[in-house]
Amino acid sequence: MKIANSIFAVTGGSSGLGAVTVQALVAKGAKVVILDLNEASEVLKVVGNDNAVFSKADVTSEAQVLEAIRVAKEKFPEIPFRGVVNCAGGGPPMKIVSRDGTPAPLSKFEGVVRLNLIGTFNVDRLIASEMVKNTPPDEENGTPPSLPSRGVLIHTASVAYQDGQAGQAAYSSSKAGVSGMSLPLARDLSPVGIRVVTIAPGIMLTPLMKAAPEKLQQSLAKGVEFPRRLGKPEEFSALVCHVIENSYLNAETIRLDAGIRLGKI
Secondary structure (H helix, E strand, O other): OOOOOOEEEEEOOOOHHHHHHHHHHHHOOOEEEEEEOOOOHHHHHHHOOOOEEEEEOOOOOHHHHHHHHHHHHHHOOOOOEEEEEEOOOOOOOOOOEOOOOOEOOHHHHHHHHHHHHHHHHHHHHHHHHHHOOOOOOOOOOOOOOOOOOOEEEEEEOOOHHHHOOOOOHHHHHHHHHHHHOHHHHHHHHHHHOEEEEEEEEOOEOOHHHHOOOHHHHHHHHOOOOOOOOOEOHHHHHHHHHHHHHOOOOOOEEEEEOOOOOOOOO
C-alpha cells in the first residue's frame, strides 16, 4: 500500500514517537491529522500546515475523535483515510499493594487501561469505519488486487506486554490487550481489506528519555543485546512506514527492541 496521497491519523502525534511518525509519513507524501491533548505547533512548524492538521482530542472520546476525522476531511478533501498509528498512551508505575498494605487505587488502574486499550479500540473502530468507504486502489500495473486493500491500523504496545516489571500491572496488561486485539481485529476486517499490526518498542530515546540522567540511560542500555543502545525514534517511524507499505504484514505483533528482555525491576 502506498503512503502518498493518503490521510493517516496519528494519536499522540504532538511529541515523542508520534511526532517523529508524523514527520516520516509527511516525508513520504501523506497528509496527517494529529490527535493529541497537547498542541502540535512544533510538529506543524516542521511538516507544514499544508501537510498536517491538529485536532485536540482525548482518544477515549467518540465525539472528539469524530471531530478530528471531520477536520481532516475538511482540510484534505478528496483524499482518503488509509490508516491510523496509535501512539497515545502511558501509565505511571504502581504496585498492587504498598509496603504498608495499602491497596492500589482502582481508579488509577482503570485510567491506564482506558487510555491505552479502550482509547486504541475507540480510534480503530472510527477510522476503520471511514476506510471501509474507500475505493480499493489499483495495483501499479492497473490490475485490481485480488482482495481490496483499503488501509491499515497500527497499534503501539511495548515490550512490557510480555516482560512487565514490578509496578507495571496496569501498563503491561493494557499493552497486552493492545497486542491481543491484533488477530481478532484483523479477522474482523479482512473481508473489507483492512490490516492490523502492533509494534512493541523497547526502550526508545524519546525527548523524555533524553532528559533522564545519563547514568540511567547507560544502565538501561546494558540490558540490550545488539546494538547495545537505546532505540531511536526514527527506527520506530521507519517500521511504521514499512508496515504500511508491506501488505503481507497482518495480525502480528513486532518487537522493536534489539533483543532486550526486561528483568524484575
